[in-house]
Amino acid sequence: IDWTRSHLPNLSAYHQFFLSHDWASTSLGPIKHWPLRLRQVAVTILSNPDPRLVAWGPEYITVYNEACIALLAQKHPLSLGSPAAESWKEIWDQVHPLFSRAKNHGKATKVVSFRLFVNRLESFGLEETYWSFTVSPIVGADGTAVGVLDEFTETTKSVLAERRLGTILELDDRATTASSLKVLWAILLQALERNTKDVAFALLYTVDGIESNNGISMPISDSVPTSKRCNLEGVVGITNDFPAAVSSFDLSEDTDGLSPIFRQAWMSLKPLHLPANCIIPKNSLRGIAPDRVFGEPCKSAVVCPFPPLSGAHIVGFLVLGLNAHRPYDEDYESFVQLLVARLYKSLASIFLPVVQQRSRAVAEKMALYHDSLSKELFRRGQAIEKAEQDFRHFSETAPIAFAVFQADGHPIYRNQAYYDLNGVSRDSAASGRFLSVHPEDAPFVQQQWAHLAAGQMVDPFEYRVSKSSESPRAEFSAMKGYRWMLAHPIPQLNGKGAWDKIVCWYTDITHQKYSELLQTQKLQNELESKELTKNFIDMTCHEIRNPLTAILQSAEGILETPSNAEDVQRFARTITICADHATRITEDILTLSKMDTNLMKLAPGRVRPINVVQQALNIHEAEMQRYGIKSNVVIDRSLEDLRTNTTVFDESRVLQVLINLISNAIKFTRDQPRREIIVTLSSWLNRPVLDANNVPFVPLHGPENDHMLGPEWGNGQDVFIQFSVEDTGIGMSEIEREHLSLHFSQASPKTYKKYDGSGLGMYISRKLAELQGGQIGASSKIGQGTTFTFFIKARRCEPGDSIDGSPITTIKAHRFASEDTSDGHDSPTKPKQNSGSEPSADPNPSLHILVVEDNIINQRVLAQSLRIKGHTVHVANHGGEALDFLCRSTFDSDTPLSTLTQLSVILLDLEMPVMNGLACITRIRELEGSGVITRHVPVIAVTANARPEKIQEALRNGMDAVVTKPFKVHDLVLRIKEVLKDCDRGENAGWKSATPVSV
Known part of the structure; x- marks a missing residue:
């Protein structure tokens, strides 16, 4: 037991620190030379769990146990082995008389809540503290007092x-x-x-x-x-x-x-x-x-x-x-x-009104009485019989749980709220004080009550109780079968100053704990969302930078390297491919944003599924010709048998999925010996499970979407239209198929080789298929190609159906005219002339175009491109200059014919200084209405803002059409001709009926 004589095994950290302390530098000297009585006292206090301090000898050299460290704060370890007058100089004048009385006169002194200004935190200074302690003499072998034992407890908090x-x-x-x-x-x-x-x-x-x-x-x-x-x-x-x-x-x-x-x-x-x-x-x-x-x-x-x-x-x-x-x-x-x-x-x-005020005052009085009940019990001591009866009646009806225990913890009284909170009845309650305590918290609760039984103050403590079916707070199911309670024990003293009873108040803090749990979960969700957002931004930057790098390098190749016509065409083709890729990335991100914010709306209409397939193939026609890829369309008999040649669905959303799948097929087929893509079209009355090639569909992410609730879907029978895209590409291994599953389930930051995909296409395709009540799947083997299949839920067209022509959300589509070059890209030369011997009118008449654009680079590039195609181009830097030019054109009624400038159409940017596009078109239409301008001026808005509400705003202000950037000049010219044709037919004389079109 006496570890001061020889080092015993398994000593605590403080015991080891105590033995290793430099006692030789103190007036006590090494431990081995200590008097027997000092060693005995040291062994005794170090085994005590409560704060104990010994002041030894005439200098009152301090020796203390581990429990004192938390109370001494920065004074430890300097106080160990130091004279008390030095360690406690700020309070020595107050403490010294008590130590002297015990040592010199052999009289013990007990002090309760004694105020001392202690400097135990250097950064704070003197701190107002309160202590209850008993100072008693330590008797040596000769019968004289050789030191003082201080048994103390800090009572600052309670005071x-x-x-x-x-x-x-x-x-x-x-x-x-x-x-x-x-x-x-x-x-x-x-x-x-x-x-x-x-x-x-x-x-x-x-x-x-x-x-x-x-x-x-x-x-x-x-x-x-x-x-x-x-x-x-x-x-x-x-x-x-x-x-x-x-x-x-x-x-x-x-x-x-x-x-x-x-x-x-x-x-x-x-x-x-x-x-x-x-x-x-x-x-x-x-x-x-x-x-x-x-x-x-x-x-x-x-x-x-x-x-x-x-x-x-x-x-x-x-x-x-x-x-x-x-x-x-x-x-x-x-x-x-x-x-x-x-x-x-x-x-x-x-x-509040007087009546409410009085009621609230009474309620607050009751609540305050609950809080002060323990002090009332402390002051009054032993209540008379009548007061005890009144108290018992009040406590049984009180909504706050409390119990009264003897000093050893044996229960004396527990009110009904206590039993309700613990989920037990009076009859089934055990005699102990640990009713329904969670098994994991039972040791902690027992330890707290052990401290109370030993006469130590205990702060309010929290623990869990098992939840019963009768729990009044059963709604907190997330707490996994238990409730949290806060116990606040308050001891009561008898007339002799000893602990007589312990009154303990209990509060259900499950709601607070549940809120903390929700806050923690919310923080974790926010961190996960932040990480996902960062990954998405990294992916987008990576995807955009790759094609931009290729564009810059190709442009440098054209500008800095002596190249022949073939090299220039190759560089230009690369630039076009990379620009298409960057455009697809932008569209994918916009589509994903609409899906995440539930802004994606379907616009159904009468559609021939075969036309959608043909349109998707036409979009990729030039690219497939370039790589020598054959395309075939297989129409299953089910379309004829089930009368689904014309059905009601959203053509643009189906086309978007087909574009993604055909682009993917081209990417993995173009380098193969056999290059072929087969698109199969079929229909079903019941929801497909596997297609003809046993392609498994990706499980639905959530409940099936019932999207055909509006009248615009008609009254026809529900059918399922299935599209299958099969290629003769390289196929996929097992690992690659697993990666494909990840693409279907979430957007991945992986970049596809050669800038042919953004990593979002598969994810968006799956979301679009599910948005239309369908599913998507894939099947593949190494060297045997890949088959992607998806289906949508549509509605059969009946003869009596009247489908409203609701606005159809437009997508970016590449148009191909019969006079296009074989590679599908604009050539920086004049358009080819018809080689037929029979004279005819020019199919591509020269247009007079006014380009209104504040960005000088964009203005020059667009003007030059239009001039290369044989058109006359004028430029203006903002809407004000455009109006000045219009007043000198053939549309002005006040200008002499000899000075008029020919003008066919205006390409008008929306965001410009001085006068923006919306202000300009508004002024143009006002001039038309007043007769200053003799006829309708065709105006097409050119903007990089593709949001539907922005397009609708432009149309409401008078635009004939809207073209969104980026676009091909060839497609722009086709759109201009469509607008001019409509104007010639008089359809755009009332421009408010114009339909938004994106090139």
Whole structure:
């Protein structure tokens, strides 16, 4: 047992530290030379779990156990082996008489809640603390006192809590009688005046609009301090000439003093802790009354805004100077919050009708009585029989659970709320104090009660109880079969100062724990979402940079390297391919954004499925010709048998999936000896499970989507249209098929080789198929190609159906004319001429085009491209210049014919300085209406903003059509001709009927 004689195994860390301490440098000397009595005392106190300290010899050399470390703070380990007069010099004058009385006179002394100003935290200074301790002599072998044993416990928390609770109770006692704000402010200031230890000073300000001279008036609703004045209602603890106590100031305009601090507190609606010199000038701190907070200068203060009542602004502000000898810790903050909360309740009651006010006062009295019940029991001791009966009746009807135990923990009384909270009945309850405690928390709860049984104070502690089916809080199913309880034990002393009973209050804090759990889960979700967003941005940047790099390098090859025509065409073809790829990435991201925000809408119409397939193949025709890829379309007999040659579905969304799948097929087929793509079209009455090639479909991500609820879908029978894209490409291995499954389930940041895909296509295809009530799947083997199959839910067209022509969301489609070059790309030369011998009208007449674009580079590129195609191009930098040009054109009625400039169409950008596109088109249509312009001017908007609402806005303002960037010049010219043809037929004379078209 005596580890001071020889080192024993398995000693605790503190025992080892104690033995290794440099005792030789102290007046006690090495441990082996210690007197037997000192070693015995050291062994005894180090085995004690409670704080114990020995002051040995005439110098009172301190030796203490491990439990003292938390109380000594920074004084450990310097105090170990040091004279008490040096280690505790700031309190030695108070403690020395007690030590001397025990050592020199052999008399023990017991002190309860003794105040000491201890410097145990160097960064804070002297700290107001309270201690209960017993100082007794240590008798040596010769019968004389050789030292002192100090058995101590810190009671700072309980003393401060009782002192602060007294202020709250006083305020609560008197605040219920307040009939006006003036009376309430006086009660508040009086309560603060009496607390000279926690309140160094106080300034109370109210905000204009709270109370009029005629009585009570509700505050004006306001969320920010605009045009408000603060008026000083009263002060505590300062002299009349205190400079900081300004009688009135503007809360919204002043930039010094209390105004900016009050505004900050206003916005946060929480107490604002600041150094005192931030609120009061340093030279003004001397104005604080010397009888408060031990006469020490105030170092910090807190500004408390009185929260707004329902729909009202801040009522006022309370500035509290804090005790310089106490840190603004959780307990101090709780005191301030309770003070504000109590004031808030009183403010609310003042503004309630008289009947409601009285009812609330009674309810608050009851609630406050619950909190003060333990103090009432402590003060009254043994109640008389009648009082005990009254108490028992009240406790049985009280909604708060509590129980009374003997000092050893044996239960004396438990109210009904206690049994309800633990989920047990009185009959089935055990005699112990650990009803329904969760098995994992049982050791901890038993340890807390062991401390109580040993006479030690215990802070409120939390633990779990098993949840029963009768639980009043059973809605918290996420807590996995248990509830959280907060136990607050408060001991009661008998007439001799010994612990007599323990009153324990219990609160169900499951809601609080559940909120903490939700906050943790929300934080994890936010972190995961942030990580996913970062990965998506990385993927997008990577995908965009790759084609842009190839574009720049190809452009450099054209500009810097002497190249023949074939090299130039190769570079230009690369640029076109990369631009197409960047365009697809942009479209994929826009589509994904619409899906994530549930903005993707279907626009059904009468559609021939074979036409959709043909359109998808036409879009890729030039690319397939370039690589020598054959394409075939197989139409199953089921379309004829089931009468599904014409059905109702969203053509654009199906086309988008087909474009993705055919692009993917071209990518993996173009380098193979056999290059062929087969598109198969079939229909079903029942939902397909496997197609003819046994292609498995990806399971649905969520419930099946019923998208055909509107009248625009008609009344035909539901059918399923299936599309299959089969290629003779390289096929996929097992690992690659697993990667494909990931693409179907989530957007992956992987970049496909040679810029042929953005990594989003498969994911978007799956989402589009499911959006239309279908599914998608794939089957593949190495060297045998790949088959992608998807189906959608459509509706058969019946003869009597009337399908509304609702606006169809447009997609970017590449158009191919018969006179296109074989590679499908614009050539930087004049258009080819028809070689037929029979003379005919020019199929491509020269157009006179006005390009209105503020970006000089875009303006030059577009103008040059149009001129290469044989058209006459004029340019303007903004809408104002466009109007000037229009007045000199053939559309102007006031200009002489000899000076007129030919004009066919205007290409008008939307975002420009001086006059933007919308303002310009509005002015053009006004000139048409007034007759200044003789006929309808064809105007096509050219914009990079492809949002539907932006396109609709342009059309409403008078545009004939909308073309979204990027686009091919060939496709732009085709669109111009379509608009001009419509104008010739008179269809666009009323431009409001124009349909948005994206090239």
